[in-house]
Amino acid sequence: MDDEVILKIEGVTKDYGSVKAVDNVSFSINSGKIVGLLGPNGAGKTTTINMILGILDPTQGLIEVFGKNLKDGRSKISKSINFAAVYAHMPANLTVWQNLYVFGLLYEVKNLKEKIKYLLHEFDLERFSDTKAGLLSSGEASRLNLAKAIINNPRLLLLDEPTASLDPNISQLVRQKIKEYVEKTKTATLWTSHNMQEIEAVFDQVFFLSHGKILLSGNPKTLPSEYGKKDLEELLITVAREPLSFGS
Amino acid sequence: MSFTRVYAIFLRQVFLIKSNPTRLATIFLWVIVDTIQWGFISEYLGSLGQSTFSFITVILGAIILWEFVTRTQHGLMRGFLEDIWSQNFINYFASPLEIKEYLAGLVITSIVTSLSGFWIMVLIAGLAFGYNIFKIGLFLLPFVSILFVFGIAMGIFISAIIFRLGPSGEWLGWPVPLVLSIFSGVYYPISTLPGVLQIVAKLMPPCYVFESIRSILSAGTFSTDLYVNLVIGASLAMISLLMTYKFFIGIYHYNLKTGAIARFNAEAL
Numbered sequence A: 001m002d003d004e005v006i007l008k009i010e011g012v013t014k015d016y017g018s019v020k021a022v023d024n025v026s027f028s029i030n031s032g033k034i035v036g037l038l039g040p041n042g043a044g045k046t047t048t049i050n051m052i053l054g055i056l057d058p059t060q061g062l063i064e065v066f067g068k069n070l071k072d073g074r075s076k077i078s079k080s081i082n083f084a085a086v087y088a089h090m091p092a093n094l095t096v097w098q099n100l101y102v103f104g105l106l107y108e109v110k111n112l113k114e115k116i117k118y119l120l121h122e123f124d125l126e127r128f129s130d131t132k133a134g135l136l137s138s139g140e141a142s143r144l145n146l147a148k149a150i151i152n153n154p155r156l157l158l159l160d161e162p163t164a165s166l167d168p169n170i171s172q173l174v175r176q177k178i179k180e181y182v183e184k185t186k187t188a189t190l191w192t193s194h195n196m197q198e199i200e201a202v203f204d205q206v207f208f209l210s211h212g213k214i215l216l217s218g219n220p221k222t223l224p225s226e227y228g229k230k231d232l233e234e235l236l237i238t239v240a241r242e243p244l245s246f247g248s
Numbered sequence B: 001m002s003f004t005r006v007y008a009i010f011l012r013q014v015f016l017i018k019s020n021p022t023r024l025a026t027i028f029l030w031v032i033v034d035t036i037q038w039g040f041i042s043e044y045l046g047s048l049g050q051s052t053f054s055f056i057t058v059i060l061g062a063i064i065l066w067e068f069v070t071r072t073q074h075g076l077m078r079g080f081l082e083d084i085w086s087q088n089f090i091n092y093f094a095s096p097l098e099i100k101e102y103l104a105g106l107v108i109t110s111i112v113t114s115l116s117g118f119w120i121m122v123l124i125a126g127l128a129f130g131y132n133i134f135k136i137g138l139f140l141l142p143f144v145s146i147l148f149v150f151g152i153a154m155g156i157f158i159s160a161i162i163f164r165l166g167p168s169g170e171w172l173g174w175p176v177p178l179v180l181s182i183f184s185g186v187y188y189p190i191s192t193l194p195g196v197l198q199i200v201a202k203l204m205p206p207c208y209v210f211e212s213i214r215s216i217l218s219a220g221t222f223s224t225d226l227y228v229n230l231v232i233g234a235s236l237a238m239i240s241l242l243m244t245y246k247f248f249i250g251i252y253h254y255n256l257k258t259g260a261i262a263r264f265n266a267e268a269l
Helices: A045-053 A074-078 A096-106 A112-122 A138-149 A168-185 A196-202 A232-241 B003-019 B021-050 B055-085 B089-093 B099-129 B133-165 B167-173 B176-183 B195-201 B205-219 B224-258
Strands: A005-016 A019-030 A034-038 A060-065 A081-085 A156-160 A188-192 A205-210 A213-218
Touching: A005 A045, A005 A188, A019 A045, A019 A060, A019 A188, A019 A213, A034 A045, A034 A168, A034 A196, A045 A060, A045 A081, A045 A156, A045 A188, A081 A138, A096 A112, A096 A138, A096 B003, A112 A138, A138 A168, A156 A168, A168 A188, A168 A196, A196 A232, A205 A232, A213 A232, B003 B021, B003 B055, B003 B099, B021 B055, B021 B099, B055 B089, B055 B099, B055 B133, B055 B167, B055 B176, B055 B205, B099 B133, B099 B224, B133 B167, B133 B176, B133 B205, B133 B224, B176 B195, B205 B224
Parallel strands: A034 A188, A034 A205, A081 A156, A156 A188
Antiparallel strands: A005 A019, A005 A060, A205 A213
16 A cells, blocks of 8 residues: 555646746655655745645646546545645634534535544644634644644645744644654655754655755655765755755 | 535635624625615605605615625625635635635625625615515516626626735725616616717616616506516626636636735735
8 A cells, every 4th residue: 555656746847937936846655655845945845735736737747646637637636635834824713613614514524523523632622622713822723724634534645834833842743643644544745844853753755846846855864874964954955055066 | 516515615604704793794784874874865855846756766776776786796705805814715725625616605605695685675675764675576586686697797707806916906896886886777777878888888787677677667567678678687697697707717727827826815916
């Protein structure tokens, strides 16, 4: 089951006029794997995620999810995808329960009320069930985002800096929750992050983007030594500052 | 088309109204104020110069029906704006929700809110001013239907404009009914307008409704012309609905190309 290709991206490019936000990017993710998409701000990470979510059309290239072209059946395919992003908050004027109920309906989740009860318990949100999402702290709001992100038992999970702006304790708890979930369900996960500790602790593989291109890929634990750097942070800073020396 | 997802969009609007009942003001407050104000104005005008012409019958009926168009357009637009204000587009459009399901959910919301306002106006006009809109007879149903379809079309059109121009586009949306009322023969026959504007008026579905109502109320009988008006008005309303729907879908696809859905609040001009 781990060998099943869940997401395959081939030659994907996104142009904004003369600017190439993503330039001929190709990679794939198998089930049960957590893959990191790394790079400096503006590298094209979020653009890539938005194209996989179907809210941004690629200029060219192919995005296949579960072996199907995303372009040919976005709505059907999206039933088994979900995401959480630091910039995509749940509607602030609905309560935690109302948000999960509305999004559960959008994903046509079976036994929805039971599922919400489970998620509220799992993400320690029971006492906030009737609290409006806008009144939650950053940590609570992140947990709500994650609860929504797995409400449909996705086979492909996209996480855009899910732990950004969280304190180390909450950040570690959130990381742990996601890792447990992926191990249990064999969900393929694409995750962007700037947190080196997180990258080394959680990711099976990383792709390093700069100026829209993938410059490096490999196991985050062995990559630094392969390039003669003391750790991942030093390697990533070098790639960001000298992209040309990495085959850009 | 998934009815569960259409229901989700409608339910979100219900939750919003429940969470803060001040939203009820947009459904009821203005229609109540307009009905009362125009009821008194009509009574005053009727009392001038021993007039035998029933201003209440003509003006209040027109006000109720035009308010219905206004509330329908605003109802749809307001639902759309709620999603803009709460920065909800990424979450919505990254889900299996299709654009036609999203619009269908907003249309159902608009049906419920505009009909609620309509019945309140009918009730106040009857109780306070003795006006019975059902005097128009069975024609009321097709008239209301034409106005409803046109109101939905305008709601979709304005939402598409906002979708294209960004959140500040809403300022173009609120006064639209007022502008359209000039050409729609709501308060006066379109023969009052200069020649060029009469041509514009004849492209407006509501113009056929209001001209017909005046004809029914002044002649007291139903003529063949009324049926012709109905067919033209209904055809124009359906055409405007199809065109605005296509326009909205076009803007949606444009936004998918530019990335405006993902960063909508940055005002994608």
